[in-house]
Amino acid sequence: MLTSRRSHTKSRKGCKDCKRRKVKCDETYPSCFHCTRQGIPCSLAGGNALTDVSSDTRTPKEPPSVVGSPASVTATSTTDFIHLDIALDPRLTGPVAAPSPPPGWNSRDLELMHHFTISTCDTLTSREDMRHVWRVTVPQEGYKHSYVMHGMLAVAAVHKAQLVPSERQMYITLAAYHQSLGLEGFTPLMFDVNRDNWKPIFSFASIVVLYVYLLPARSENQRLLTPFPSILELFSFVRGIQSIMQKFVNYIPRTSFAPIIWSVWITDVDDPMNPHPPLENSCLPRDVYQALKRLESAFDGGMRADFRDDYLKAINELMKVTRLLAHAGVSVESGMVMFWPYVIPERIMLDIEALNPHALLLLSYYCVFLNILEGRYWYSRGWAKPLMAEIDLQLSHHRELAELLKWPKEQIMVDRAPM
Structure with missing residues (x-):
């Protein structure tokens, strides 16, 4: 309304x-x-x-x-950071009035830091080398750069809010407070990334993406009230952060941040000899290849040529997500799913914003993969079902798409036990 x-x-x-x-x-x-x-x-x-x-x-x-x-920041499309629509509706986050700034790190900060290194870091990933990044590498940057430390404390506070419901509001308030302090240090630097500062900037950028991803967990009643604007905000943030860091991505494999790359790209997703890895030990639906193929065929035969290529590229990238998850088995990493918003063409972003039926149908298939993450990681919960319900509502008058919409609805709207 x-x-x-x-x-x-x-x-x-x-x-x-x-x-x-x-x-x-x-x-x-x-x-x-x-x-x-x-x-x-x-x-x-x-x-x-x-x-x-x-x-x-x-x-x-x-x-x-x-x-x-700022100066132009090149991405895979026309996206740049100044167009990141990441201001979330205040109704989604609830009251977040910050407490008075402490004169230094206080006992509550130490509690959150301790919690981050002994608990939160282990819940962000399933791989031990990635846990080391969160437990050791990122905190090392936090010791030297206070804005990184504030970002860590913000995530730890949201985690504590999940674990201690009786003190939820206090921790959510602390999370917003630390996030705002972190942004004060980060924002002036984000357009001046260089060889000397890319590590702390990369650390905080990763934390900020995680913080935005935590929107449902931070929201009042932990509900996603505006699914489409919220997912576009998340996508835009991923694209903006990636575009800023793209210049330094080749440095990552030579540093202690390397597991961030290797934990996601565990196989050659373009291997023509293995386009359909076996699914027996994976968390994927057994008919996922067939479902994506049906979607591809529908778009290939039912769209204008100038639109078709962008949509077929987006489906091809979804197939890469599928191959990564198939190879991962139960060791799913969120990056295997979250790279998709960065690589899709700009047209898809614009069409989702315009509630284009084909774009919403495509988004419904992506929601299947978001739903898989929800079974693995606490910070990813609360996206798939609200999005799917909104897509179903928007497409209710497009009977020609009803058959294609059945598959993602079946995967998402049926309650499944967490993995």
Whole structure:
């Protein structure tokens, strides 16, 4: 249901996300209230200051608002970081008023750090080498860079909120607080990644993607209230972070971060000699290859040529996800599924936003893989069913797609025990 917006004094200095969402921006530097509340980068922290004397009614002691765009950041499409729609609706996160900043690391911070290294790190992955990255490598960056430490504490706080329901609100508040502090240090650096600082930036970027992925866990009643905007925000964030870090991806295999690469790309997904790895020991539906083939055939024969190639590429990337999961068996890594948003063509993103029926049908098949992750990792839960329900509603009048929609619905809407 649409609600009327409150009137407010117009200003051209608000951050990009507040403008996108058409809400009043308080223009607080370096991060406005809405971006701080959601734990996301605010455009006020980067770029060149723009002055507008005629409309500037703030007191002199307040820092000037900064609304600028960085140098072009190239990705696989036209996506760049300034277009990341990652400002989540406040209704999704619940109250997140931050406590008064402590003078230093306090006992609660030490509790969260301890919890991260003895518990949270082991729940983020199934591989011991990846657990070492989260337990040792990332904290080493956190000891040297406080914004990385704040990101770790934010994730640990959300984990504690899951484990201690009676203190959930307190931990969710702490998570938002630490995330906002982490972003204060991260945001000015994210467009100046170089050989000297890429490791802490990569560490925090990975944490931020995880934090955005935790939206259902952070939300009131742990429910995803706006599935389509939320999944687009997650996808956009993945694409933006990847585009920023792409220049340094070749460094990763030569460092202690290497398991992040090797834990995902465990096989040659383009091997023509093994296009359909066996599924017996995997968590995949036994008919997944046939289902994707039916979807491919439907798109190949029923779409305009200028659209078809993008959709067929997206299905081909879904097939790569399938091969990775087939080879992984029960040792599924979230990166095996989460690389897909980065590699799909920009057209798919735009079509999902426009609620294009074919794009929503494609998204429903991706939800099957999100659902698999939900059976493995606590931080991935709460996406697949709300998305599938919304897709089903949107496509209810497209009877020509009903048969193709049956398969993902059957995989997702039937309750399955966690793996």
